[in-house]
Amino acid sequence: MAKIVEGVHFIPGQDEFIPDSHVYVIGKPSSQDLSLIDVGLAGKGEYKIRSLLAAGIDLKAVKRIIMTHTHFDHIGCLSEILRQMPWAEIWIHTLEAEPLEKGDERTVYGMEMFRTMCQTQYGLKPGALTFQVNRKLLGGESLGIGGMAWEVIHIPGHSMGGIALYLRAERILIPGDVVYADYAIGRFDLHGANASDLNKSLKRLAELEVDILLPGHNRILEKVPSGYLLKTARQWESALV
Numbered sequence: 488m489a490k491i492v493e494g495v496h497f498i499p500g501q502d503e504f505i506p507d508s509h510v511y512v513i514g515k516p517s518s519q520d521l522s523l524i525d526v527g528l529a530g531k532g533e534y535k536i537r538s539l540l541a542a543g544i545d546l547k548a549v550k551r552i553i554m555t556h557t558h559f560d561h562i563g564c565l566s567e568i569l570r571q572m573p574w575a576e577i578w579i580h581t582l583e584a585e586p587l588e589k590g591d592e593r594t595v596y597g598m599e600m601f602r603t604m605c606q607t608q609y610g611l612k613p614g615a616l617t618f619q620v621n622r623k624l625l626g627g628e629s630l631g632i633g634g635m636a637w638e639v640i641h642i643p644g645h646s647m648g649g650i651a652l653y654l655r656a657e658r659i660l661i662p663g664d665v666v667y668a669d670y671a672i673g674r675f676d677l678h679g680a681n682a683s684d685l686n687k688s689l690k691r692l693a694e695l696e697v698d699i700l701l702p703g704h705n706r707i708l709e710k711v712p713s714g715y716l717l718k719t720a721r722q723w724e725s726a727l728v
């Protein structure tokens with residue numbers, strides 16, 4: 488687990504033939520009020536727990552898990568994590584929380600072929616990724632958690648209920664799979680995705696002052712060049728109609 492700044496830590500994903508999302512741990516250590524942002528791929532829960540323990544984190548301090556979105560590579564190990572911290576609340580945007588509670592796994596797997604592949608590979612039964620959500624986010628909230636103020640921004644396009652978390656004070660953005668390093672953006676061909684929404688979401692993010700970009704996969708950017716998000720949005724806009 489690596490420290491990005493005080494109150495923001497990073498557990499890199501361990502990709503297999505399917506990617507494993509990065510996990511971010513937010514909250515000032517002294518607050519004893521930590522949140523995990525995403526958890527990762529099925530089978531990768533133990534690795535995340537080991538990383539937390541190795542960093543000296545008392546699992547009891549982890550009060551909640553906030554999902555940027557509910558794709559399998561982000562939520563696949565949620566039951567493994569909850570077994571170790573059954574007290575942790577789950578916070579997800581309402582548009583993905585509702586299907587998740589009903590056992591509608593279309594967003595989780597994104598496409599039929601992928602569902603069959605994952606269920607076979609990981610021995611998952613239909614409905615295995617059904618969860619009750621403690622707080623349904625809407626976007627626009629300012630979350631006073633862990634001694635910090637994180638803003639929730641609804642950024643649909645890669646998925647219906649995708650959110651970014653933004654720490655304005657330190658200009659840190661956690662955008663899930665909507666935008667990555669190297670001018671890359673998330674795919675927009677899965678269930679609930681929408682190219683034109685993704686275009687709008689990228690433009691919305693481009694309005695923020697961002698020095699540190701912490702995406703769901705691949706490189707993190709600790710020194711975001713100025714205008715990076717706007718340049719990315721412009722580069723992709725003709726493909727996103």
Ligand SMILES: [Zn+2]
Nearest residue numbers: 556558645664
């Ligand atoms: Zn995704």
Ligand SMILES: [Zn+2]
Nearest residue numbers: 508560664703
């Ligand atoms: Zn992902």
